[in-house]
Amino acid sequence: MLGIDEQNQPGELEPVQRKSTAAIVADQLRSAIMYGSLPPGSQMGEADLAARLGVxxxxxxxxxxxLVQEGLLHSEPHRGLFVATMDADDIRDLYTARLAVERAACEQIIRYRRVEAVAELTAAHSRMVAAASRGDRGELTDADQEFHETLVRGSGSPRLQRMARTLLVEKRMCLTALQDKYPADAQALVDEHRGLVAALEAGDELLLLTRLEAHMNDALERLNGSLAE
Amino acid sequence: MLGIDEQNQPGELEPVQRKSTAAIVADQLRSAIMYGSLPPGSQMGEADLAARLGVxxxxxxxxxxxLVQEGLLHSEPHRGLFVATMDADDIRDLYTARLAVERAACEQIIRYRRVEAVAELTAAHSRMVAAASRGDRGELTDADQEFHETLVRGSGSPRLQRMARTLLVEKRMCLTALQDKYPADAQALVDEHRGLVAALEAGDELLLLTRLEAHMNDALERLNGSLAE
DNA sequence: ACGGGTAGCATTGTCGACAATCGACCGGCC
DNA sequence: GGCCGGTCGATTGTCGACAATGCTACCCGT
Structure with a gap:
């Protein structure tokens, strides 16, 4: 099996892509979990997976x-590794953790990198707007994800970024698992994010944090509502 | 959102704790890194380590x-794995991440488990007092670490706990690396922690968060001061 | 003497095979 | 008929050996 997708920008010489095979495989698995190709609770047969990945x-x-260390898989010795399943408590926990990380990221941004972050986030947000206007829910979710990735990246904190990546994968996994029941309230989603950018642009830290918390609560509500089905 | 880790009562039989070998080895390595047995920057020879660990x-x-996923090791393909080194920026980043996690933990505690947490933290704090009165710096640092572990565990959030564990290992690693130059301001350390417990006991969220932030800033100051030597 | 090239060594990365463990199925016994 | 013990197949866990890569030191040419 070939087809390891690598994005090389021609002409731009960069510090060579020196990633270990384990890192590449881990990325592949993460994507597979995110997009539901490996649904929650499913067992990962080593032989089968290895053959499909060509390693x-x-x-x-x-x-x-x-991924076990990240909490995306859980291991039962001599039984196998399983994709993590999430109940209502886990979803709540996921959002308290997200709030903790992204709130800290916002504070860092306001303090040190407000202007650059506003530019990046505005770009990310416009991608959401475009997706919403086309009614493309998958693309909207991806843009949402990228928005928050950009937000945390803007903090310039490697540790916050590492934490956030795992949390965002989990969040995306939930959305994928519940995508049939998840309400398509695209406009509200876009508006909430615009509110975040606006507050950041205004440099109003209190407002930004308040809106971020509200955003998390809304998202949690939506997810829990879908889960109740 | 209740506590996950339950203390086993004697005579109460529980589902045997079966950890995979990789998990055990990872714990060993974490300890070795924490306590400086594997100093920052050092290469981990696979053959040698494997022989010493008996696997x-x-x-x-x-x-x-x-550990690579945790950020405690960094990998250079075909070169080897090295214990992470930390510069001043990393230490700053470490403390912003710690503040993010522990602040969220405090909020959870105040909301859901204040009374139990006060009891546990008081116990942890008394261990610090005992160590300080004996002038045992190593024990004091361990007690400090346990205090913060208890704090985050009290949140009942698995994700916050997972993040905090890594951060605390990094913090301990710094202290070990700088232990010669680190000021032995035991009394101030004990007082700051007592202040945290007191604020929590009073249920004063704002005061607790303020003191936590001050505590982090103080610790960061101490570390950066030592680093400047 | 200095730079370039090359051979050798050590270490990492990968693979296939063996051993241990678990769940499921089946037959025998109470 | 229901329960217990044994056996089988499959999967995981572990190991040793081979291949690939990078570093080091030496040698040679200018």
């Missing part, structure tokens, strides 16, 4: 240990 | 991939 079981196991 | 290279590599 041996060794590197695959190394990659899976990374 | 083969396979499980050892799996364990190391976990």
């Amino acid at each position: 041996s079981r060794g590197p695959l196991r190394e990659a899976m240990q990374r | 083969s290279r396979g499980p050892l590599r799996e364990a190391m991939q976990r």
